[in-house]
Amino acid sequence: MTALVTGGTGFLGRHVVAELLRRGAAVRCALRPTSSEEELRAVAAAHGADRLELVRGHLTRPDFCDRAVAGCDVVYHVAAEMTGATAVLFLGNVVATRVLTDAAGRAGVRRFVLVSSLGVYGTAGVPTGGVLDETCPLDPAAHLRDPYSYSKVAEEQAAWAAYREGRLPLVVVRPGVIYGPGRDCLTARVGLRVGKLMVVMGGRQAMPYTHVANCARAVVLAGEAAGVEGQAFNVVDDELPTGRDLVRRYRTEVGGIRRVTIPRWAIGPLSGLCEWYHRHSRGQLPAVLTRYKSQAMWRPRRYPNDRAKQGLGWRPEIGLEAGLRESFAALRQGTPATS
Numbered sequence: 001m002t003a004l005v006t007g008g009t010g011f012l013g014r015h016v017v018a019e020l021l022r023r024g025a026a027v028r029c030a031l032r033p034t035s036s037e038e039e040l041r042a043v044a045a046a047h048g049a050d051r052l053e054l055v056r057g058h059l060t061r062p063d064f065c066d067r068a069v070a071g072c073d074v075v076y077h078v079a080a081e082m083t084g085a086t087a088v089l090f091l092g093n094v095v096a097t098r099v100l101t102d103a104a105g106r107a108g109v110r111r112f113v114l115v116s117s118l119g120v121y122g123t124a125g126v127p128t129g130g131v132l133d134e135t136c137p138l139d140p141a142a143h144l145r146d147p148y149s150y151s152k153v154a155e156e157q158a159a160w161a162a163y164r165e166g167r168l169p170l171v172v173v174r175p176g177v178i179y180g181p182g183r184d185c186l187t188a189r190v191g192l193r194v195g196k197l198m199v200v201m202g203g204r205q206a207m208p209y210t211h212v213a214n215c216a217r218a219v220v221l222a223g224e225a226a227g228v229e230g231q232a233f234n235v236v237d238d239e240l241p242t243g244r245d246l247v248r249r250y251r252t253e254v255g256g257i258r259r260v261t262i263p264r265w266a267i268g269p270l271s272g273l274c275e276w277y278h279r280h281s282r283g284q285l286p287a288v289l290t291r292y293k294s295q296a297m298w299r300p301r302r303y304p305n306d307r308a309k310q311g312l313g314w315r316p317e318i319g320l321e322a323g324l325r326e327s328f329a330a331l332r333q334g335t336p337a338t339s
């Protein structure tokens, strides 16, 4: 099997490349002209350097995408702009996906796996303690969340349009928060980090985390499993941490942060106040909290992973304890391992 991987230099992408090489695939990685290839080369050296090919160009260029997908059976589109201005996010995530899906359709690939995000769901209709699964709709008001989520919803919409028109054998993977060595596990799902202060939002709710190696395996399986075209799969591990546990362990095992907890009942009113002041001050204070964002991020919910288990034959092999142990060890060393 020959696979094209975009985003292969990134946190998840490197693990996807490693998993593909371990399974004997030939892997072509589409990199930006400016991407560093050092860590990717190290991954390949450990798993099959002779089966890794690197091509460089811009995913917004149809001629580059045609060359990148030529001769590939499966495309794993992992790349995404994660931060930046809305225009950058839309160019990198929506326009690039549109151009790449067009090229994949022309080339007649067997499968196109799009790595999306659990953040694309509209959660307003999911009550406290309710189930967030693949039956939830895409967020109809993602522009009220943040530019990244907005671009990921638009990216999916572009890919689904190509699928519906019969141009793309699409499978979508929607990971929760990806953690592991090489990433800080105190993310925005836990709360807001201000220097050495962690403002924990609620703290008792389970957070939809997935270890990077577990997630990479799900992504690879999405390119292999039979009969799953046109489906989306949430990828969340079996054992989920709470923000309170994560911060407590972080303080013990890594250190260097203080903690303040905003109780769950106070998140809504605080977000409302923040929105009001943002408007009242004509934008002096950025709307870091809004009621819409807060209910999407911090309302307690359940995150089943049955569809990925049944449809992809996936199991999260790395448990929470082992995953956190290696993540904290990497953070302690200050030079996070990237395995």
Ligand SMILES: NC(=O)c1ccc[n+]([C@@H]2O[C@H](COP(=O)([O-])OP(=O)(O)OC[C@H]3O[C@@H](n4cnc5c(N)ncnc54)[C@H](OP(=O)(O)O)[C@@H]3O)[C@@H](O)[C@H]2O)c1
Residues within 6 Å of the ligand: 006, 007, 008, 009, 010, 011, 012, 013, 031, 032, 034, 035, 036, 059, 077, 078, 079, 080, 081, 082, 091, 092, 093, 096, 115, 116, 117, 118, 152, 174, 175, 176, 177, 178, 179
């Ligand atoms: N991290 C999470 O918690 C999380 C959760 C849910 C979903 N996801 C999704 O998982 C995927 C990978 O995320 P990650 O955490 O691995 O991100 P990451 O470490 O920031 O890696 C992003 C990758 O995408 C490439 N890239 C960025 N913008 C690009 C562009 N305009 N054109 C071509 N390549 C570009 C980067 O290349 P360079 O080396 O050139 O920068 C890098 O290889 C993304 O699709 C993301 O939306 C992530």
